[in-house]
Amino acid sequence: MRIFVSLIMLSIVLTSCVSKKKFAEVENKYKDTKAMLDNTAMKLNVCQDEKKSMKASYEDQIKTLKQTNAALINTQGDLTTLTQKGAENLEKTLESMKEKDLQIKTMRDAINRKDSVTLALVTSLKSAVGNMDDEDIQINVEKGVVFVSISDKLLFGSGQYQLTERAKEVLGKVAKVIKAKPDFEFMVEGHTDNVxxxxxxxxxxxxxxxxxxxxxxxxxxxEYEVDPSRMVAAxxxxxxxxxxxxxxxxxxxxxxxxxIVLPKLDQFYNMIEQGMKKL
Incomplete structure (x- = not known):
C-alpha cells in the first residue's frame, strides 16, 4: 500500500501539469489512507496481542484439562480397585452368612433329632407305666428334659426310705424303658415337705x-440291672x-x-459335629 502511495506522489511530482487542487485531493487521500493504515496496524497489533493471550490461555486450559483427565483416569483406577475390593468383601460376607446359615441349620437339625428322641422316650415311658393315677405318677418334658415324678405315698411309707412293693413294680417298668435308651443318663431326686x-x-x-x-x-x-454309671442320686x-x-x-x-432323664451331652455334640463335617 505504501509503495502504491509513493508511486502516486511520485507521479504527482513528475507531472507538472497536475493542478494544486488535484494535488491537495491526493494529499488528503494519502493522509486518510495513512490514518487508515495506522489504525489497521494498531488493530493488527491488538489482535496479535489478543492472539498471544488467547494462545497462552488455551495452553493453560489444555494443560489443566490434561491434568484433570489424568486425575480422572487415576480416580477411575482407584474406584475400580475399590469396587473390586468391595465386591470381594461382599462375596466373603455372603459366604460367611451362608456358612452361618448352614451351621444354624445343622444345630437346629441336631436339636430336632434330640427332640424327636425325647418325644419317643416320653411315649415309651407313658406306654410302659400304663394307666396310673396322675396324682401318683407324672411324665412330662421341661426345657427339653424328660422327668418322671412319683408321689411319696406310692414309693415309701410315712417317714420311711424303704421302697414299697408297688414302688418296685413301677420302677421296673421305668427301668425297662431306660435300659433300652443307652444314650441317656438320669438323676434321681428326693424331695420333702418342710416339716x-x-x-x-x-x-x-x-x-x-x-x-x-x-x-x-x-x-x-x-434288681433291674441298670448301669450304675448312668445314675445320680440327689x-x-x-x-x-x-x-x-x-x-x-x-x-x-x-x-x-x-x-430326671438326661440326654448325654457328648451325644448331642456328636450330632452337631457330624453335621458340621458335611458342610
Whole structure:
C-alpha cells in the first residue's frame, strides 16, 4: 500500500501539469489512507496481542484439562480397585452368612433329632407305666428334659426310705424303658415337705430326701440291672416345693421323687459335629 502511495506522489511530482487542487485531493487521500493504515496496524497489533493471550490461555486450559483427565483416569483406577475390593468383601460376607446359615441349620437339625428322641422316650415311658393315677405318677418334658415324678405315698411309707412293693413294680417298668435308651443318663431326686423329721435315724429332711433317692438307685441297679454309671442320686430336701407347705394337700404334693432323664451331652455334640463335617 505504501509503495502504491509513493508511486502516486511520485507521479504527482513528475507531472507538472497536475493542478494544486488535484494535488491537495491526493494529499488528503494519502493522509486518510495513512490514518487508515495506522489504525489497521494498531488493530493488527491488538489482535496479535489478543492472539498471544488467547494462545497462552488455551495452553493453560489444555494443560489443566490434561491434568484433570489424568486425575480422572487415576480416580477411575482407584474406584475400580475399590469396587473390586468391595465386591470381594461382599462375596466373603455372603459366604460367611451362608456358612452361618448352614451351621444354624445343622444345630437346629441336631436339636430336632434330640427332640424327636425325647418325644419317643416320653411315649415309651407313658406306654410302659400304663394307666396310673396322675396324682401318683407324672411324665412330662421341661426345657427339653424328660422327668418322671412319683408321689411319696406310692414309693415309701410315712417317714420311711424303704421302697414299697408297688414302688418296685413301677420302677421296673421305668427301668425297662431306660435300659433300652443307652444314650441317656438320669438323676434321681428326693424331695420333702418342710416339716422337720423327728426320727432318730435321720438328721434332717436333707438326709431323708437323699436316702430315698439312694434307695431308688439301689433298686434300679440291684434288681433291674441298670448301669450304675448312668445314675445320680440327689437329695433336694424341702427347698424346691411345688406348692405351699401351709396345708396338708400342698405338703403331700411336695413329698415326691423325680427321675430326671438326661440326654448325654457328648451325644448331642456328636450330632452337631457330624453335621458340621458335611458342610
Amino acid at each position: 422337720p423329721i423327728s426320727r432318730e435315724c435321720f438328721e434332717d429332711n436333707w438326709d431323708l430326701s437323699t436316702k430315698r433317692a439312694t434307695s431308688v438307685v439301689r433298686v434300679l441297679q440291684n 437329695g433336694r430336701g424341702e427347698y424346691i416345693p411345688l406348692e405351699s407347705n401351709d396345708d396338708k394337700l400342698g405338703r403331700a404334693r411336695n413329698r415326691r421323687t423325680k427321675i
